[in-house]
Amino acid sequence: MENEPAEPTEEQTREPQDAEDDFALGSLDFDGLSPTDFEEFCFDLMSESGFSNVDWRKGTPLSSSPSDRGRDIVARKTLTDIDGHEYEERWFVDCKHYKRGVPPDALQGTLAWANADRPAVVLFLASGYLTNGAKDWIAEYERTNRPPFRIRVWEKPQLLKLVEKHLDLAFKHDVGTSTLRRVSEILAAESELTERLWYGRKPTDEDLAANDWSEDIKAAVREGKRMAEKEYGVDVLEKDVASDWDWGYLSGRASAIRWVLGDDWHNLDS
Known part of the structure:
Protein backbone atom coordinates (compact mmCIF):
# COMPACT_ATOMS: atom_id res chain seq x y z
CA MET A 1 0.00 0.00 0.00
CA GLU A 2 1.43 3.34 -0.97
CA ASN A 3 2.08 5.91 1.69
CA GLU A 4 -0.55 8.58 2.10
CA PRO A 5 0.66 11.96 0.86
CA ALA A 6 1.84 14.18 3.67
CA GLU A 7 -0.41 16.95 4.82
CA PRO A 8 0.74 20.26 3.34
CA THR A 9 2.62 22.44 5.78
CA GLU A 10 1.41 25.88 6.79
CA GLU A 11 4.20 27.37 4.69
CA GLN A 12 2.99 25.49 1.59
CA THR A 13 -0.64 26.50 2.00
CA ARG A 14 -0.07 30.20 2.47
CA GLU A 15 -1.56 32.53 -0.09
CA PRO A 16 0.94 34.28 -2.39
CA GLN A 17 0.21 37.69 -0.90
CA ASP A 18 1.14 36.37 2.54
CA ALA A 19 4.72 36.08 1.34
CA GLU A 20 4.79 39.84 0.92
CA ASP A 21 3.98 40.18 4.61
CA ASP A 22 7.27 38.45 5.47
CA PHE A 23 8.95 41.79 4.86
CA ALA A 24 7.94 44.25 7.51
CA SER A 178 13.09 47.46 14.47
CA THR A 179 14.33 45.64 11.35
CA LEU A 180 16.37 48.25 9.44
CA ARG A 181 19.26 50.44 10.49
CA ARG A 182 18.87 54.19 10.59
CA VAL A 183 20.69 56.04 7.84
CA SER A 184 22.64 57.91 10.52
CA GLU A 185 23.91 54.55 11.87
CA ILE A 186 24.95 53.43 8.39
CA LEU A 187 26.80 56.71 7.76
CA ALA A 188 28.57 56.49 11.12
CA ALA A 189 29.71 52.94 10.37
CA GLU A 190 30.92 53.94 6.90
CA SER A 191 32.89 56.83 8.38
CA GLU A 192 34.59 54.51 10.89
CA LEU A 193 35.50 51.95 8.23
CA THR A 194 36.92 54.68 5.98
CA GLU A 195 39.15 55.96 8.78
CA ARG A 196 40.35 52.45 9.56
CA LEU A 197 41.15 51.84 5.91
CA TRP A 198 43.08 55.09 5.83
CA TYR A 199 45.05 54.12 8.94
CA GLY A 200 45.85 50.67 7.60
CA ARG A 201 47.33 52.13 4.42
CA LYS A 202 49.65 54.55 6.19
CA PRO A 203 53.27 53.65 6.97
CA THR A 204 54.41 52.93 10.50
CA ASP A 205 55.93 55.85 12.39
CA GLU A 206 59.42 54.43 11.73
CA ASP A 207 58.80 54.09 8.00
CA LEU A 208 57.16 57.50 7.94
CA ALA A 209 60.28 59.12 9.43
CA ALA A 210 62.38 57.67 6.60
CA ASN A 211 59.86 58.67 3.93
CA ASP A 212 60.75 61.51 1.55
CA TRP A 213 57.40 63.29 2.11
CA SER A 214 57.52 66.89 3.29
CA GLU A 215 57.56 67.48 7.02
CA ASP A 216 54.11 69.09 6.84
CA ILE A 217 52.61 65.95 5.30
CA LYS A 218 54.41 63.72 7.81
CA ALA A 219 53.07 65.82 10.68
CA ALA A 220 49.51 65.66 9.30
CA VAL A 221 49.74 61.87 8.92
CA ARG A 222 51.05 61.46 12.48
CA GLU A 223 48.25 63.65 13.83
CA GLY A 224 45.64 61.66 11.88
CA LYS A 225 47.02 58.37 13.16
CA ARG A 226 47.01 59.55 16.77
CA MET A 227 43.39 60.67 16.42
CA ALA A 228 42.39 57.30 14.95
CA GLU A 229 44.22 55.44 17.72
CA LYS A 230 42.41 57.48 20.33
CA GLU A 231 39.04 56.90 18.65
CA TYR A 232 39.24 53.17 17.88
CA GLY A 233 42.15 51.82 19.90
CA VAL A 234 45.57 50.62 18.74
CA ASP A 235 44.61 46.96 19.19
CA VAL A 236 41.66 47.27 16.79
CA LEU A 237 43.69 49.13 14.18
CA GLU A 238 46.57 46.68 14.34
CA LYS A 239 44.17 43.76 14.07
CA ASP A 240 42.86 45.24 10.79
CA VAL A 241 46.27 44.64 9.16
CA ALA A 242 47.34 41.53 11.08
CA SER A 243 46.74 39.26 8.08
CA ASP A 244 45.45 39.30 4.52
CA TRP A 245 42.18 37.84 5.82
CA ASP A 246 41.75 40.66 8.37
CA TRP A 247 42.45 43.31 5.74
CA GLY A 248 40.07 41.63 3.30
CA TYR A 249 37.37 41.44 5.98
CA LEU A 250 37.69 45.17 6.69
CA SER A 251 37.67 45.97 2.97
CA GLY A 252 34.61 43.82 2.34
CA ARG A 253 32.66 45.52 5.09
CA ALA A 254 33.54 48.94 3.71
CA SER A 255 32.61 47.94 0.16
CA ALA A 256 29.26 46.47 1.24
CA ILE A 257 28.18 49.42 3.34
CA ARG A 258 29.14 51.86 0.59
CA TRP A 259 27.04 49.87 -1.89
CA VAL A 260 24.07 50.33 0.46
CA LEU A 261 24.73 54.06 0.36
CA GLY A 262 24.74 54.12 -3.45
CA ASP A 263 28.40 53.62 -4.40
CA ASP A 264 29.60 51.04 -6.91
CA TRP A 265 30.83 47.71 -5.59
CA HIS A 266 34.51 47.51 -4.64
CA ASN A 267 34.84 51.21 -3.82
CA LEU A 268 37.57 51.18 -1.20
CA ASP A 269 38.75 54.79 -1.39
CA SER A 270 40.10 56.23 1.82
Missing part, protein backbone atom coordinates in the same frame (compact mmCIF):
# COMPACT_ATOMS: atom_id res chain seq x y z
CA LEU A 25 9.59 47.13 9.28
CA GLY A 26 8.47 45.74 12.63
CA SER A 27 7.86 49.05 14.35
CA LEU A 28 8.66 52.72 13.80
CA ASP A 29 10.71 54.93 16.07
CA PHE A 30 10.33 58.70 15.74
CA ASP A 31 12.25 59.55 18.92
CA GLY A 32 15.15 60.98 16.93
CA LEU A 33 12.90 63.53 15.21
CA SER A 34 11.99 66.97 16.53
CA PRO A 35 8.39 68.19 16.12
CA THR A 36 9.50 70.12 13.04
CA ASP A 37 11.30 67.07 11.65
CA PHE A 38 8.12 65.05 12.14
CA GLU A 39 6.07 67.67 10.29
CA GLU A 40 8.54 67.49 7.39
CA PHE A 41 8.20 63.70 7.39
CA CYS A 42 4.40 64.06 7.31
CA PHE A 43 4.65 66.54 4.43
CA ASP A 44 6.64 64.06 2.36
CA LEU A 45 4.33 61.20 3.40
CA MET A 46 1.27 63.07 2.15
CA SER A 47 3.05 63.91 -1.11
CA GLU A 48 4.02 60.27 -1.65
CA SER A 49 0.54 58.99 -0.74
CA GLY A 50 -1.32 60.49 -3.68
CA PHE A 51 -2.09 63.99 -2.39
CA SER A 52 -1.40 67.07 -4.48
CA ASN A 53 -0.76 70.76 -3.74
CA VAL A 54 0.65 69.75 -0.38
CA ASP A 55 1.31 72.93 1.59
CA TRP A 56 3.36 72.87 4.78
CA ARG A 57 1.95 75.75 6.82
CA LYS A 58 5.10 76.33 8.83
CA GLY A 59 5.14 80.07 8.32
CA THR A 60 8.54 80.62 9.97
CA PRO A 61 12.11 79.28 9.82
CA LEU A 62 12.01 78.75 13.59
CA SER A 63 11.57 75.29 15.09
CA SER A 64 7.96 75.96 16.09
CA SER A 65 5.05 76.68 13.76
CA PRO A 66 2.97 79.50 15.29
CA SER A 67 1.41 80.47 11.98
CA ASP A 68 -0.34 77.21 11.09
CA ARG A 69 -3.71 78.26 12.61
CA GLY A 70 -4.54 74.79 13.82
CA ARG A 71 -3.30 72.81 10.84
CA ASP A 72 0.28 71.98 9.91
CA ILE A 73 -0.38 70.79 6.36
CA VAL A 74 -3.08 71.48 3.78
CA ALA A 75 -3.37 69.02 0.89
CA ARG A 76 -5.78 68.06 -1.84
CA LYS A 77 -6.92 64.57 -2.82
CA THR A 78 -8.40 63.87 -6.26
CA LEU A 79 -11.26 61.36 -6.26
CA THR A 80 -13.21 59.83 -9.13
CA ASP A 81 -16.90 58.94 -9.18
CA ILE A 82 -18.15 55.78 -10.85
CA ASP A 83 -19.13 57.84 -13.90
CA GLY A 84 -15.58 59.15 -14.28
CA HIS A 85 -16.26 62.59 -12.80
CA GLU A 86 -13.25 63.85 -10.86
CA TYR A 87 -13.36 66.17 -7.89
CA GLU A 88 -10.98 67.31 -5.17
CA GLU A 89 -11.15 67.11 -1.41
CA ARG A 90 -9.22 69.50 0.82
CA TRP A 91 -7.58 67.95 3.85
CA PHE A 92 -6.32 69.70 6.98
CA VAL A 93 -3.50 67.74 8.63
CA ASP A 94 -2.46 68.30 12.23
CA CYS A 95 0.84 66.55 13.09
CA LYS A 96 1.17 65.33 16.68
CA HIS A 97 4.64 64.27 17.80
CA TYR A 98 4.13 63.32 21.45
CA LYS A 99 6.22 61.14 23.75
CA ARG A 100 2.97 60.03 25.38
CA GLY A 101 -0.57 59.67 24.11
CA VAL A 102 -2.12 62.73 22.49
CA PRO A 103 -4.71 64.23 24.90
CA PRO A 104 -8.13 65.68 23.94
CA ASP A 105 -7.12 69.32 24.48
CA ALA A 106 -4.44 68.97 21.78
CA LEU A 107 -7.17 68.44 19.17
CA GLN A 108 -9.60 71.22 19.94
CA GLY A 109 -7.86 74.11 18.19
CA THR A 110 -7.69 72.27 14.87
CA LEU A 111 -11.38 71.36 14.93
CA ALA A 112 -12.35 74.90 15.85
CA TRP A 113 -10.45 76.23 12.85
CA ALA A 114 -11.88 73.52 10.60
CA ASN A 115 -15.40 74.59 11.55
CA ALA A 116 -14.57 78.03 10.23
CA ASP A 117 -12.76 76.98 7.06
CA ARG A 118 -14.74 73.82 6.16
CA PRO A 119 -12.26 71.29 4.73
CA ALA A 120 -13.54 67.90 3.59
CA VAL A 121 -11.34 66.01 6.05
CA VAL A 122 -9.40 66.78 9.22
CA LEU A 123 -6.55 64.32 9.71
CA PHE A 124 -4.70 63.93 13.00
CA LEU A 125 -1.37 62.32 12.18
CA ALA A 126 0.32 61.01 15.34
CA SER A 127 3.82 59.63 15.75
CA GLY A 128 2.41 57.43 18.51
CA TYR A 129 -1.20 57.11 19.60
CA LEU A 130 -4.14 59.17 20.72
CA THR A 131 -5.22 58.54 24.29
CA ASN A 132 -8.49 56.69 24.84
CA GLY A 133 -9.82 59.95 26.24
CA ALA A 134 -8.97 61.72 22.97
CA LYS A 135 -10.68 59.04 20.91
CA ASP A 136 -13.78 59.20 23.11
CA TRP A 137 -13.75 62.98 22.82
CA ILE A 138 -13.67 62.79 18.99
CA ALA A 139 -16.58 60.35 18.98
CA GLU A 140 -18.61 62.60 21.25
CA TYR A 141 -17.68 65.67 19.19
CA GLU A 142 -18.94 64.00 16.01
CA ARG A 143 -22.14 62.86 17.70
CA THR A 144 -23.08 66.20 19.23
CA ASN A 145 -21.73 68.62 16.59
CA ARG A 146 -22.22 66.73 13.34
CA PRO A 147 -19.31 68.64 11.76
CA PRO A 148 -19.31 69.38 8.01
CA PHE A 149 -16.05 67.44 7.65
CA ARG A 150 -14.81 63.91 8.34
CA ILE A 151 -12.30 63.31 11.11
CA ARG A 152 -9.57 60.78 10.44
CA VAL A 153 -6.76 59.56 12.68
CA TRP A 154 -3.50 58.00 11.52
CA GLU A 155 -1.52 56.51 14.37
CA LYS A 156 1.68 54.47 14.38
CA PRO A 157 0.10 51.30 12.85
CA GLN A 158 -1.25 53.26 9.88
CA LEU A 159 2.08 55.07 9.45
CA LEU A 160 3.88 51.73 9.47
CA LYS A 161 1.81 50.43 6.56
CA LEU A 162 2.37 53.62 4.58
CA VAL A 163 6.11 53.72 5.25
CA GLU A 164 6.45 50.09 4.15
CA LYS A 165 5.18 51.26 0.74
CA HIS A 166 7.59 54.22 0.70
CA LEU A 167 10.80 53.02 2.35
CA ASP A 168 12.77 55.98 1.03
CA LEU A 169 10.87 58.15 3.50
CA ALA A 170 12.27 56.18 6.44
CA PHE A 171 15.79 56.56 5.07
CA LYS A 172 15.42 60.22 4.14
CA HIS A 173 14.06 61.27 7.53
CA ASP A 174 16.14 58.87 9.61
CA VAL A 175 13.07 57.16 11.02
CA GLY A 176 14.08 54.20 13.15
CA THR A 177 12.63 50.73 12.62
Whole structure:
Protein backbone atom coordinates (compact mmCIF):
# COMPACT_ATOMS: atom_id res chain seq x y z
CA MET A 1 0.00 0.00 0.00
CA GLU A 2 1.43 3.34 -0.97
CA ASN A 3 2.08 5.91 1.69
CA GLU A 4 -0.55 8.58 2.10
CA PRO A 5 0.66 11.96 0.86
CA ALA A 6 1.84 14.18 3.67
CA GLU A 7 -0.41 16.95 4.82
CA PRO A 8 0.74 20.26 3.34
CA THR A 9 2.62 22.44 5.78
CA GLU A 10 1.41 25.88 6.79
CA GLU A 11 4.20 27.37 4.69
CA GLN A 12 2.99 25.49 1.59
CA THR A 13 -0.64 26.50 2.00
CA ARG A 14 -0.07 30.20 2.47
CA GLU A 15 -1.56 32.53 -0.09
CA PRO A 16 0.94 34.28 -2.39
CA GLN A 17 0.21 37.69 -0.90
CA ASP A 18 1.14 36.37 2.54
CA ALA A 19 4.72 36.08 1.34
CA GLU A 20 4.79 39.84 0.92
CA ASP A 21 3.98 40.18 4.61
CA ASP A 22 7.27 38.45 5.47
CA PHE A 23 8.95 41.79 4.86
CA ALA A 24 7.94 44.25 7.51
CA LEU A 25 9.59 47.13 9.28
CA GLY A 26 8.47 45.74 12.63
CA SER A 27 7.86 49.05 14.35
CA LEU A 28 8.66 52.72 13.80
CA ASP A 29 10.71 54.93 16.07
CA PHE A 30 10.33 58.70 15.74
CA ASP A 31 12.25 59.55 18.92
CA GLY A 32 15.15 60.98 16.93
CA LEU A 33 12.90 63.53 15.21
CA SER A 34 11.99 66.97 16.53
CA PRO A 35 8.39 68.19 16.12
CA THR A 36 9.50 70.12 13.04
CA ASP A 37 11.30 67.07 11.65
CA PHE A 38 8.12 65.05 12.14
CA GLU A 39 6.07 67.67 10.29
CA GLU A 40 8.54 67.49 7.39
CA PHE A 41 8.20 63.70 7.39
CA CYS A 42 4.40 64.06 7.31
CA PHE A 43 4.65 66.54 4.43
CA ASP A 44 6.64 64.06 2.36
CA LEU A 45 4.33 61.20 3.40
CA MET A 46 1.27 63.07 2.15
CA SER A 47 3.05 63.91 -1.11
CA GLU A 48 4.02 60.27 -1.65
CA SER A 49 0.54 58.99 -0.74
CA GLY A 50 -1.32 60.49 -3.68
CA PHE A 51 -2.09 63.99 -2.39
CA SER A 52 -1.40 67.07 -4.48
CA ASN A 53 -0.76 70.76 -3.74
CA VAL A 54 0.65 69.75 -0.38
CA ASP A 55 1.31 72.93 1.59
CA TRP A 56 3.36 72.87 4.78
CA ARG A 57 1.95 75.75 6.82
CA LYS A 58 5.10 76.33 8.83
CA GLY A 59 5.14 80.07 8.32
CA THR A 60 8.54 80.62 9.97
CA PRO A 61 12.11 79.28 9.82
CA LEU A 62 12.01 78.75 13.59
CA SER A 63 11.57 75.29 15.09
CA SER A 64 7.96 75.96 16.09
CA SER A 65 5.05 76.68 13.76
CA PRO A 66 2.97 79.50 15.29
CA SER A 67 1.41 80.47 11.98
CA ASP A 68 -0.34 77.21 11.09
CA ARG A 69 -3.71 78.26 12.61
CA GLY A 70 -4.54 74.79 13.82
CA ARG A 71 -3.30 72.81 10.84
CA ASP A 72 0.28 71.98 9.91
CA ILE A 73 -0.38 70.79 6.36
CA VAL A 74 -3.08 71.48 3.78
CA ALA A 75 -3.37 69.02 0.89
CA ARG A 76 -5.78 68.06 -1.84
CA LYS A 77 -6.92 64.57 -2.82
CA THR A 78 -8.40 63.87 -6.26
CA LEU A 79 -11.26 61.36 -6.26
CA THR A 80 -13.21 59.83 -9.13
CA ASP A 81 -16.90 58.94 -9.18
CA ILE A 82 -18.15 55.78 -10.85
CA ASP A 83 -19.13 57.84 -13.90
CA GLY A 84 -15.58 59.15 -14.28
CA HIS A 85 -16.26 62.59 -12.80
CA GLU A 86 -13.25 63.85 -10.86
CA TYR A 87 -13.36 66.17 -7.89
CA GLU A 88 -10.98 67.31 -5.17
CA GLU A 89 -11.15 67.11 -1.41
CA ARG A 90 -9.22 69.50 0.82
CA TRP A 91 -7.58 67.95 3.85
CA PHE A 92 -6.32 69.70 6.98
CA VAL A 93 -3.50 67.74 8.63
CA ASP A 94 -2.46 68.30 12.23
CA CYS A 95 0.84 66.55 13.09
CA LYS A 96 1.17 65.33 16.68
CA HIS A 97 4.64 64.27 17.80
CA TYR A 98 4.13 63.32 21.45
CA LYS A 99 6.22 61.14 23.75
CA ARG A 100 2.97 60.03 25.38
CA GLY A 101 -0.57 59.67 24.11
CA VAL A 102 -2.12 62.73 22.49
CA PRO A 103 -4.71 64.23 24.90
CA PRO A 104 -8.13 65.68 23.94
CA ASP A 105 -7.12 69.32 24.48
CA ALA A 106 -4.44 68.97 21.78
CA LEU A 107 -7.17 68.44 19.17
CA GLN A 108 -9.60 71.22 19.94
CA GLY A 109 -7.86 74.11 18.19
CA THR A 110 -7.69 72.27 14.87
CA LEU A 111 -11.38 71.36 14.93
CA ALA A 112 -12.35 74.90 15.85
CA TRP A 113 -10.45 76.23 12.85
CA ALA A 114 -11.88 73.52 10.60
CA ASN A 115 -15.40 74.59 11.55
CA ALA A 116 -14.57 78.03 10.23
CA ASP A 117 -12.76 76.98 7.06
CA ARG A 118 -14.74 73.82 6.16
CA PRO A 119 -12.26 71.29 4.73
CA ALA A 120 -13.54 67.90 3.59
CA VAL A 121 -11.34 66.01 6.05
CA VAL A 122 -9.40 66.78 9.22
CA LEU A 123 -6.55 64.32 9.71
CA PHE A 124 -4.70 63.93 13.00
CA LEU A 125 -1.37 62.32 12.18
CA ALA A 126 0.32 61.01 15.34
CA SER A 127 3.82 59.63 15.75
CA GLY A 128 2.41 57.43 18.51
CA TYR A 129 -1.20 57.11 19.60
CA LEU A 130 -4.14 59.17 20.72
CA THR A 131 -5.22 58.54 24.29
CA ASN A 132 -8.49 56.69 24.84
CA GLY A 133 -9.82 59.95 26.24
CA ALA A 134 -8.97 61.72 22.97
CA LYS A 135 -10.68 59.04 20.91
CA ASP A 136 -13.78 59.20 23.11
CA TRP A 137 -13.75 62.98 22.82
CA ILE A 138 -13.67 62.79 18.99
CA ALA A 139 -16.58 60.35 18.98
CA GLU A 140 -18.61 62.60 21.25
CA TYR A 141 -17.68 65.67 19.19
CA GLU A 142 -18.94 64.00 16.01
CA ARG A 143 -22.14 62.86 17.70
CA THR A 144 -23.08 66.20 19.23
CA ASN A 145 -21.73 68.62 16.59
CA ARG A 146 -22.22 66.73 13.34
CA PRO A 147 -19.31 68.64 11.76
CA PRO A 148 -19.31 69.38 8.01
CA PHE A 149 -16.05 67.44 7.65
CA ARG A 150 -14.81 63.91 8.34
CA ILE A 151 -12.30 63.31 11.11
CA ARG A 152 -9.57 60.78 10.44
CA VAL A 153 -6.76 59.56 12.68
CA TRP A 154 -3.50 58.00 11.52
CA GLU A 155 -1.52 56.51 14.37
CA LYS A 156 1.68 54.47 14.38
CA PRO A 157 0.10 51.30 12.85
CA GLN A 158 -1.25 53.26 9.88
CA LEU A 159 2.08 55.07 9.45
CA LEU A 160 3.88 51.73 9.47
CA LYS A 161 1.81 50.43 6.56
CA LEU A 162 2.37 53.62 4.58
CA VAL A 163 6.11 53.72 5.25
CA GLU A 164 6.45 50.09 4.15
CA LYS A 165 5.18 51.26 0.74
CA HIS A 166 7.59 54.22 0.70
CA LEU A 167 10.80 53.02 2.35
CA ASP A 168 12.77 55.98 1.03
CA LEU A 169 10.87 58.15 3.50
CA ALA A 170 12.27 56.18 6.44
CA PHE A 171 15.79 56.56 5.07
CA LYS A 172 15.42 60.22 4.14
CA HIS A 173 14.06 61.27 7.53
CA ASP A 174 16.14 58.87 9.61
CA VAL A 175 13.07 57.16 11.02
CA GLY A 176 14.08 54.20 13.15
CA THR A 177 12.63 50.73 12.62
CA SER A 178 13.09 47.46 14.47
CA THR A 179 14.33 45.64 11.35
CA LEU A 180 16.37 48.25 9.44
CA ARG A 181 19.26 50.44 10.49
CA ARG A 182 18.87 54.19 10.59
CA VAL A 183 20.69 56.04 7.84
CA SER A 184 22.64 57.91 10.52
CA GLU A 185 23.91 54.55 11.87
CA ILE A 186 24.95 53.43 8.39
CA LEU A 187 26.80 56.71 7.76
CA ALA A 188 28.57 56.49 11.12
CA ALA A 189 29.71 52.94 10.37
CA GLU A 190 30.92 53.94 6.90
CA SER A 191 32.89 56.83 8.38
CA GLU A 192 34.59 54.51 10.89
CA LEU A 193 35.50 51.95 8.23
CA THR A 194 36.92 54.68 5.98
CA GLU A 195 39.15 55.96 8.78
CA ARG A 196 40.35 52.45 9.56
CA LEU A 197 41.15 51.84 5.91
CA TRP A 198 43.08 55.09 5.83
CA TYR A 199 45.05 54.12 8.94
CA GLY A 200 45.85 50.67 7.60
CA ARG A 201 47.33 52.13 4.42
CA LYS A 202 49.65 54.55 6.19
CA PRO A 203 53.27 53.65 6.97
CA THR A 204 54.41 52.93 10.50
CA ASP A 205 55.93 55.85 12.39
CA GLU A 206 59.42 54.43 11.73
CA ASP A 207 58.80 54.09 8.00
CA LEU A 208 57.16 57.50 7.94
CA ALA A 209 60.28 59.12 9.43
CA ALA A 210 62.38 57.67 6.60
CA ASN A 211 59.86 58.67 3.93
CA ASP A 212 60.75 61.51 1.55
CA TRP A 213 57.40 63.29 2.11
CA SER A 214 57.52 66.89 3.29
CA GLU A 215 57.56 67.48 7.02
CA ASP A 216 54.11 69.09 6.84
CA ILE A 217 52.61 65.95 5.30
CA LYS A 218 54.41 63.72 7.81
CA ALA A 219 53.07 65.82 10.68
CA ALA A 220 49.51 65.66 9.30
CA VAL A 221 49.74 61.87 8.92
CA ARG A 222 51.05 61.46 12.48
CA GLU A 223 48.25 63.65 13.83
CA GLY A 224 45.64 61.66 11.88
CA LYS A 225 47.02 58.37 13.16
CA ARG A 226 47.01 59.55 16.77
CA MET A 227 43.39 60.67 16.42
CA ALA A 228 42.39 57.30 14.95
CA GLU A 229 44.22 55.44 17.72
CA LYS A 230 42.41 57.48 20.33
CA GLU A 231 39.04 56.90 18.65
CA TYR A 232 39.24 53.17 17.88
CA GLY A 233 42.15 51.82 19.90
CA VAL A 234 45.57 50.62 18.74
CA ASP A 235 44.61 46.96 19.19
CA VAL A 236 41.66 47.27 16.79
CA LEU A 237 43.69 49.13 14.18
CA GLU A 238 46.57 46.68 14.34
CA LYS A 239 44.17 43.76 14.07
CA ASP A 240 42.86 45.24 10.79
CA VAL A 241 46.27 44.64 9.16
CA ALA A 242 47.34 41.53 11.08
CA SER A 243 46.74 39.26 8.08
CA ASP A 244 45.45 39.30 4.52
CA TRP A 245 42.18 37.84 5.82
CA ASP A 246 41.75 40.66 8.37
CA TRP A 247 42.45 43.31 5.74
CA GLY A 248 40.07 41.63 3.30
CA TYR A 249 37.37 41.44 5.98
CA LEU A 250 37.69 45.17 6.69
CA SER A 251 37.67 45.97 2.97
CA GLY A 252 34.61 43.82 2.34
CA ARG A 253 32.66 45.52 5.09
CA ALA A 254 33.54 48.94 3.71
CA SER A 255 32.61 47.94 0.16
CA ALA A 256 29.26 46.47 1.24
CA ILE A 257 28.18 49.42 3.34
CA ARG A 258 29.14 51.86 0.59
CA TRP A 259 27.04 49.87 -1.89
CA VAL A 260 24.07 50.33 0.46
CA LEU A 261 24.73 54.06 0.36
CA GLY A 262 24.74 54.12 -3.45
CA ASP A 263 28.40 53.62 -4.40
CA ASP A 264 29.60 51.04 -6.91
CA TRP A 265 30.83 47.71 -5.59
CA HIS A 266 34.51 47.51 -4.64
CA ASN A 267 34.84 51.21 -3.82
CA LEU A 268 37.57 51.18 -1.20
CA ASP A 269 38.75 54.79 -1.39
CA SER A 270 40.10 56.23 1.82
